Amino acid sequence: MPAPRQFLNYVDANANNFIKRLADAVAIPSVSGDASYRPDVFRMAEFLEKQLKSVGCEVRPVPLGKQVLDGQEIDLPPALLASIGNDPSKKTILCYGHFDVQPALKSDGWDTEPFTLLVDEKTGRLIGRGSTDDKGPVLGWVNVLQAHKELGIPLPVNLKFCFEGMEENGSEGLDGLIEKEAQKGGFFEGVDAVCISDNYWLNTRTPCLTYGLRGICYYKVTISGPARDLHSGAYGGTVYEPMTDLIQLFSKLVTPTGKILIPGVNELVAPLTDEERxxxxxxxxxxxxxxxxxxxxxxxxxDKAEVLMARMRYPSLSLHGIEGAFSAPGAKTVIPAKVSGKFSIRVVPNQTPEQLDPLVSRYLEFEFAKLLSKNKLSVESLHGGKPWVADPNHWNYVAASRATQAIYNLEPDLTREGGSIPVTLTFAEQLGVNVLLLPMGRGDDGAHSTNEKLDRSNYIEGTKLLGTYLYEVGAIQKD
Amino acid sequence: MPAPRQFLNYVDANANNFIKRLADAVAIPSVSGDASYRPDVFRMAEFLEKQLKSVGCEVRPVPLGKQVLDGQEIDLPPALLASIGNDPSKKTILCYGHFDVQPALKSDGWDTEPFTLLVDEKTGRLIGRGSTDDKGPVLGWVNVLQAHKELGIPLPVNLKFCFEGMEENGSEGLDGLIEKEAQKGGFFEGVDAVCISDNYWLNTRTPCLTYGLRGICYYKVTISGPARDLHSGAYGGTVYEPMTDLIQLFSKLVTPTGKILIPGVNELVAPLTDEERxxxxxxxxxxxxxxxxxxxxxxxxxDKAEVLMARMRYPSLSLHGIEGAFSAPGAKTVIPAKVSGKFSIRVVPNQTPEQLDPLVSRYLEFEFAKLLSKNKLSVESLHGGKPWVADPNHWNYVAASRATQAIYNLEPDLTREGGSIPVTLTFAEQLGVNVLLLPMGRGDDGAHSTNEKLDRSNYIEGTKLLGTYLYEVGAIQKD
Ligand SMILES: [Zn+2]
Ligand SMILES: [Zn+2]
Ligand SMILES: [Zn+2]
Ligand SMILES: [Zn+2]
Incomplete structure (x- = not known):
């Protein structure tokens, strides 16, 4: 069921109002990673609360407690739990987004003031921090609700919203809230599916739906030897050097073509089906x-499919660097006493950190023993996050795919992302429903970079897409 | 021929005056590596010039031009060329030393004021910056001359001195001076042998003579790939990663037990004789x-001899670190775009940087080609210095050995050092004579560390040793 014509017309007619709404939001520098901007994150929460109320939502700001940031204990910004509609004959969709942003200073290399939305009429770009990540998509939902309220037409589904203000800084406090509200009688009760609009098309041409994310296992491998750094003139050749040992170990983790050499790791990868390929x-x-x-x-x-699968459905191992070795410019003749190599594995179904951690430790210990070094080895897991994958044939995806074809006249790419968006997994696990990643912006938006932008057409057509998706969801028989 | 009894008695009788002399010198913070201390280095040169003149030397301060330090162009401190005696029937010994010191601040962790010599009566330690490196040894020569002047006894040899004020900062300007004065009619004409007192016993018990130094070849290996740092989530698995390539190359340089794997490098090492072993x-x-x-x-x-040879007569390869990779604490999921690994080889006779550089480059290029990576490799030599070895059976060493036995009643250890003292090689090459390293201090003096010290007995017996060495040189028939 396509969206009513009058909805689509309303969006076109009100494009400039919607852009003004985005400009108002961008003007609030809601940087969550810097304590000095914390009042602005609160201001942004209030702004969004007001917007949601004005289009008919009930809104509950939920305090999430305190955190220590930049050496001070400060309040976490609230999460906003909002809802509209409560018709048991309709499906209920939960929409997630975040209203905090990455830091941005003009001096970082921005061509314009980052917190003043610039509408570039020539290129159609809406340039400003948060335009695409994630204020544009969040306000897309508000735009949809405004259209329905103003036009006096009912929504095809019940909607719940969970908007947070700490996404760019680890989503502190959110997991606890989701866990609590997912329980019987909680805010998320009755949610049939989740829609998250916080990622991007792969390219600049073709909309996509994203149904998978890799997880991560991050390790620190420390080799320690002498009690203090040594001079290579006096000691080179006489003692086991921690750097030599570490380099030997690191050389045994991955080949230049990306093959992971830790036994058992590749064996855990889910087999590829023809359909997936x-x-x-x-x-x-x-x-x-x-x-x-x-x-x-x-x-x-x-090979195109091989490259895409390497990013989306196979694990990868990257060597990030070494802490404790000589890392400055110039030539220093030091034998570092203690060096910690950092590497991580991007994990995919059916790998879990619980399975990988012992495989990694045991392999490193085994290989280190072979070196016959008198130095000491320790292996730590710094953090671990599971991969996520959803069923792209679920009605949630079918609806999003139909909506995309209706608005863009293109079949969306079905993609998986190489990185992680941890909240996705939390919703999937806590609510036990299908989660859809439905991006609004393009691959070149520069989410965390200078000159972040959202194309005007992605914002306006994206608003239509979100609305149309709801109609397509509503058209599918509730089971 | 032992030194005359009256000389040895004079040294004992004047020990406190000699310590006062060292205290006066330590009180001048002649730090050569910090522009703000440069006037003190000049003051130290004047102090030493006066001391040398007062004991009968002719002294010529030689300006060495200018340098840029800490962003300012400043005058280099002068070298002091001094001489005493001109008897063609006597041998002529050139003594080298330096009157500049390493930086030192009480806040670095010193127990006492670094530029106030503390005479610790209980331990016999003379604690202060420059006490052992190299003001003590330099003033040892002045003490010897004072004794002979006061006692009215002739010196057994002609003496020339070359004292510089830039040793701790690369001996800037000195090589040119040595080259110039080594020419016919130059200041160094007629020098029969050189004696440098600027290193240390291996241990705290046994005097030594040092007849060899390793050289160094320092390399920077750069692998560059993407145009900018990448996120391992988005790109891990899809592209060749510079760190992976660099780690592979670094793993092929040296084994954990120190075996250098670059073909041709070990083959250049001079064979070991039974006598040397x-x-x-x-x-x-x-x-x-x-x-x-x-x-x-x-x-x-x-095996004791193996460990000592590993330090003194075999090359070693140390991996110092990586520039451009992630080196901070914490967990960053970066794929560094460009990484530069630093390593150096301590070289020994008959290895030279000219021979090693192409062996190293070619090997790295060969091994890199085997990786079949699409990244780019470049290999740079950051600096190179030749090894030095002298004949320890030369009369210069025989004299020093006899003097050591006379003063310490011990046969000196014949040692080689693992590090380099570049001026040694310059004198050996430019003057074409035997060079002897005759240390005054002990292995635990902490030359460049906090709480640098020279034991009172090393200073006083060391003064006797330097004087006695001259008598033993004088006793050997001039050829
Ligand atoms: Zn985001
Ligand atoms: Zn973001
Ligand atoms: Zn020195
Ligand atoms: Zn020194």
Whole structure:
């Protein structure tokens, strides 16, 4: 069931009002990672609360307690739990978004003031911090509700919203809230599916639906030897050097082509089905896109599906660096006494941190023993997060796919992301329902970079997309 | 020929005056590596010039031009060229030393004011910056001359002195001066041998003579890939990662037991003779000493001679660190775009930087090609210095050995050092004569550390040693 024509017309007619709404939101520098901006995050919560109320929502700001940031104990910004509609014959969709942003200073290299939305009439870009991540998508929902209120037409589903102000800083406090409200009688009771609009198209051309995220296992491998740093003139050749041992261990983790060498790790990967492989073949993103976005011709595979699968459905291991070794410019002849190598594995179904941690530790201990070094090894897991994957054939995805075709006249790419959005997994696990990632912005929006933008067409068509998605959800028989 | 009894008695009788002289010198903070102390380095040069003149030397301060330090162009401190005696029937010995010091602040962790010599009557330690490095040894020569002047006895040799004020900061300007004065008609004409007192006994018990130094070849290996740092979530698995390549290369340089894997490097090492091996067997320094000084039981060999040879006569390769990778505490999921690994090889006869540089480059290029990576490799030599070794059977060493036995009643250890003292090589090459390293201080003096000290007995017996060495040189028939 397509959205009513009058809804789509209303969005077009009110485009400038919607852009004004985004400009008002961008003007509030709700940077969650800097204590000095905390009052602005609160101000942003109030702004959004008011917006939601004005379009018919009931809103409950939930205090999340305190945190220590930049050496001071400060209040966490509230999460906003909002709802509209309570018709038991309709489906209930939970929408998640965040109203905090990454830091931004003009001096970082912005061409314009980051907290003043610039509407570039020539390129159609709406430039400003938070435009695409994640104020544009959050306000997209408000726009949809405004249209329905003003037009006096009922919503095709019941809606609940969970908007937070700490996403860019670890979503502190949110997991506890979700766990609590997912219980019987909690705010999330009765939710049939979740829709999160907080990621991006792979490219600049083709909308996508995202049904998977890799998890991560991050490790710190420490080798310690002498009691203090040594001079390589006096001691080079006489003692076991921690750096030599660490480099040997690190060389045994992954090959230049990305093959993980830790026994048992690859064996845990879910087998590839023909259907899934086809999905990669169909995605509008290729080796050239990868190479263009990294700025060098260094793709490991020349096969499009292989490259996409390497990012989306296979694990990868990256060596990030070494703490404690000489890392400055110049030439220092030090034998570092204690060095800690950092690496992480992006994990995929069916790998879990619980399974990987012992595989990694045991392998490193085994390989270290082979070195016959007299230095000491320790392996720590710094953090771990599970991968997530949803069923892209679920009605939630079917509805989003139909909506995309209705608005963009294109079949959306079915993608998985290489990174993690931890809240996705929390919703999936706590609510036990299907979660859909339905992005509004494009792959070149520069979410955490300078000159972050959201294209005007993505904002306006994206608002239509969110509304249409609700109609497509409503049209599917509730089971 | 032992030194005359009256000389030795004079030194004992004037010990407190000599300590006062050292205290006066330590009180001048002649830190060469910090522009704000430069006037003190000049003051120290004047102090030393006056001292040398007062004991009968002709002294010529030689300006060495300018340098840029801490962003300002400032005058280099002068070198002092001094001489006493001009008897063609006597040998001529050139003595080198330096009157500048390492930086020192009480807040670095000193127990006392670093530029106030503390005479610790209980332990016999003379504590202060420059006490052992290198003001004590330099003033040892002045003490010897004072004794001869006061006693009215002739010196057994002609003496020339070359004292500089930039040793701790790269000896800037000195090489040019030595080259110039080594020419026919120059100040160094007629020098029969050189004596440098600017290193230390291996241990705290046994005097030594040092006849070799390792050189160094320092390399920077850069791998560059993407145009900017990447996020491992989005790109891990899809592109060749510079860190992975660098770790692979670094793992092929040296084994945990210190074996250098670059073909051709070990083959250049001068063969070991039985006589030389015996020298290591006789040295009063063992595996326990090494382990005590590094503070951990991590010696590679349990054989004393092997450990000593590893430090003194074999090359070693140390991996110092990586520039451009993640080196801070914490967990960052970065794929660094460009990483530069630093390593150096301590080189020994008959290895030279000219021979090693191409061996190293070619090997790294060869191994990199085997990785089949699409990243780029570059190899740079950051600096190179040749090793030095002298003939320990030369009369210069024989004289020093006899003097040591006369003063300490011990046969000196014949040692080589693992690090480099570049001026040694310059004198050996430019003057074409034997160079002797005759240390005054002990292995635990802490030359560049907090609480630098020179034991009172090393200063006083060391003064006797320097004087006696001149008598033993004088007693050997001039050829
Ligand atoms: Zn976001
Ligand atoms: Zn973000
Ligand atoms: Zn020195
Ligand atoms: Zn020094």
């Amino acid at each position: 086809e999905r990669y073949e169909k995605i509008d993103y290729g080796v050239e896109d990868i190479e263009e976005s990294v700025g060098a011709q260094i793709a490991i595979s020349e | 015996e020298r290591y067997e006789k040295i009063d320094y063992g595996v326990e000493d090494i382990e005590e000084s590094v503070g951990a039981q991590i010696a590679i060999s349990e």
